[in-house]
Amino acid sequence: MTGNFAAAYGATSAKVNVIAAYPITPQTTIVEILSEIVADGLLEADFIKVESEHSAMAACIGAQAAGVRTFTATSSQGLALMHELLHWAARGRLPIVMANVNRAMGPGWSIWADDTDAVAQRDTGWIQVFCENNQEVYDTILMSYKIGERPDILLPSLVNLDAFFLSHTSQVVDMRDQKKIDTFIGKYKPEYKLDVDDPRSFGALTSPDYYYEFSYKMQMAHNQARTVITEVGREFGKLFGKEYGLTESYRCEDAEFLIISYGTIAGTVKEAVDRLRDMGRAAGALKIRYLRPFPEDEIRKACRHAKKIGVIDRAISYGHEGPFFTEVKASLYDTANTVYGFIAGLGGRDVSIQNIEEIVGFMQNEKPRNIIWIGVKS
Amino acid sequence: MPKKKDDAKIVQISGEADMPPMPASLGSMRVNKTASWRSIRPIIHDDKCRRCMICWKFCPEPAIFPTDPPSIDYDFCKGCGICIEECPFDAITSEKEGK
Numbered sequence: 001m002t003g004n005f006a007a008a009y010g011a012t013s014a015k016v017n018v019i020a021a022y023p024i025t026p027q028t029t030i031v032e033i034l035s036e037i038v039a040d041g042l043l044e045a046d047f048i049k050v051e052s053e054h055s056a057m058a059a060c061i062g063a064q065a066a067g068v069r070t071f072t073a074t075s076s077q078g079l080a081l082m083h084e085l086l087h088w089a090a091r092g093r094l095p096i097v098m099a100n101v102n103r104a105m106g107p108g109w110s111i112w113a114d115d116t117d118a119v120a121q122r123d124t125g126w127i128q129v130f131c132e133n134n135q136e137v138y139d140t141i142l143m144s145y146k147i148g149e150r151p152d153i154l155l156p157s158l159v160n161l162d163a164f165f166l167s168h169t170s171q172v173v174d175m176r177d178q179k180k181i182d183t184f185i186g187k188y189k190p191e192y193k194l195d196v197d198d199p200r201s202f203g204a205l206t207s208p209d210y211y212y213e214f215s216y217k218m219q220m221a222h223n224q225a226r227t228v229i230t231e232v233g234r235e236f237g238k239l240f241g242k243e244y245g246l247t248e249s250y251r252c253e254d255a256e257f258l259i260i261s262y263g264t265i266a267g268t269v270k271e272a273v274d275r276l277r278d279m280g281r282a283a284g285a286l287k288i289r290y291l292r293p294f295p296e297d298e299i300r301k302a303c304r305h306a307k308k309i310g311v312i313d314r315a316i317s318y319g320h321e322g323p324f325f326t327e328v329k330a331s332l333y334d335t336a337n338t339v340y341g342f343i344a345g346l347g348g349r350d351v352s353i354q355n356i357e358e359i360v361g362f363m364q365n366e367k368p369r370n371i372i373w374i375g376v377k378s
Numbered sequence: 379m380p381k382k383k384d385d386a387k388i389v390q391i392s393g394e395a396d397m398p399p400m401p402a403s404l405g406s407m408r409v410n411k412t413a414s415w416r417s418i419r420p421i422i423h424d425d426k427c428r429r430c431m432i433c434w435k436f437c438p439e440p441a442i443f444p445t446d447p448p449s450i451d452y453d454f455c456k457g458c459g460i461c462i463e464e465c466p467f468d469a470i471t472s473e474k475e476g477k
Binding site: 108109350377 | 392393394395400401
């Protein structure tokens with residue numbers, strides 16, 4: 001099934017009760033499939049048609065605050081339109097799960113794969129995870145409900161999948177056993193919710209006497225999320241046969257050249273690593289799944305013995321560099337690692353195995369300087 | 379159908395130095411022929427068409443032009459099927475693209 005089907009089935013298997021979404025290429029089919037599933041009576045949920053992505057998030061916030069499990073999906077411009085409410089969902093500690101099909105921001109008007117849309121929402125407080133394949137999309141949505149709804153977490157999750165490479169490409173996806181999923185995720189039972197029998201205010205005026213502490217608590221939740229993500233990933237492995245973590249290491253132990261990447265590029269990097277190893281180069285791949293909370297410890301551990309590290313971003317923070325490049329360097333600030341930054345694949349441009357081999361060749365022969373734009377026509 | 383400009387006059391760009399700072403283009407849609415996205419092709423049947431122009435009004439592109447009978451620009455029709463759905467006289471049928 002395609003990544004969009006995987007996302008829709010993930011929400012269905014998680015038994016969400018409210019879906020509010022607005023169409024945008026290439027996310028539209030996620031919501032179309034869900035509307036059919038709800039119409040066919042396969043999922044007991046309220047499907048709310050809204051007039052914009054901002055309204056979609058508003059509806060999810062309202063429903064989630066009333067104690068109901070919600071789901072929505074969007075992409076680039078739609079995600080950007082929701083921006084102020086993304087802060088609301090996170091600061092309001094509402095564990096909404098949203099699938100985001102990573103698409104380039106316009107103008108130039110583009111519908112193709114680019115991760116800048118998600119990265120631009122990095123500071124909103126959402127848990128953010130990037131998927132390499134459709135199985136991961138399905139599994140991650142299930143895990144995100146369990147992780148987010150824990151009373152010591154209570155944070156929304158953004159589940160990212162690259163436009164067309166995942167959203168519209170069919171891959172094998174194992175659907176997990178529904179009874180096991182029901183036990184694994186359980187029911188959403190928030191301690192604080194909008195309830196006329198137990199009224200309280202949500203998000204009321206908060207003076208400097210208290211705001212700082214709410215922020216601190218949110219940060220502590222993200223810190224705790226590192227542990228919970230690993231725990232839940234391990235439990236998922238025991239129940240369903242595939243374990244997940246904050247990152248995924250591939251042939252890193254004795255790697256001289258370590259390539260760090262995320263999203264679909266991470267899959268290509270693993271293929272390239274195998275080829276490079278066959279050619280006698282000690283390459284390794286570290287796939288970062290979570291951008292927030294950022295897995296500093298895992299990265300430091302994986303990089304400990306690598307001579308050279310290259311970070312590939314399918315995103316850019318204009319005026320500086322690739323966002324993951326910055327975050328990885330910050331994690332390694334007191335080490336002696338040499339780190340290279342590469343920009344690739346913006347606007348849906350293909351990143352090939354050959355590109356990865358070129359990257360490793362560059363790392364072998366050159367010193368790191370400014371970020372390298374792979375394949376730019378100049 | 380409106381007369382189209384000569385495709386051969388498209389300027390070839392070799393790299394970023396040839397491009398303006400922002401995507402300010404002249405006739406970029408001459409090269410971005412979204413017809414390739416189509417998997418079903420709508421066909422207007424002259425004998426059934428009553429010239430109500432509802433298809434022209436509903437086409438989101440627009441890829442239907444108010445000629446007599448209405449004509450479809452197959453360079454840009456994405457095959458959404460709205461015209462097929464909306465025609466009150468069933469004068470538009472669908473065909474699998476690439477038959």
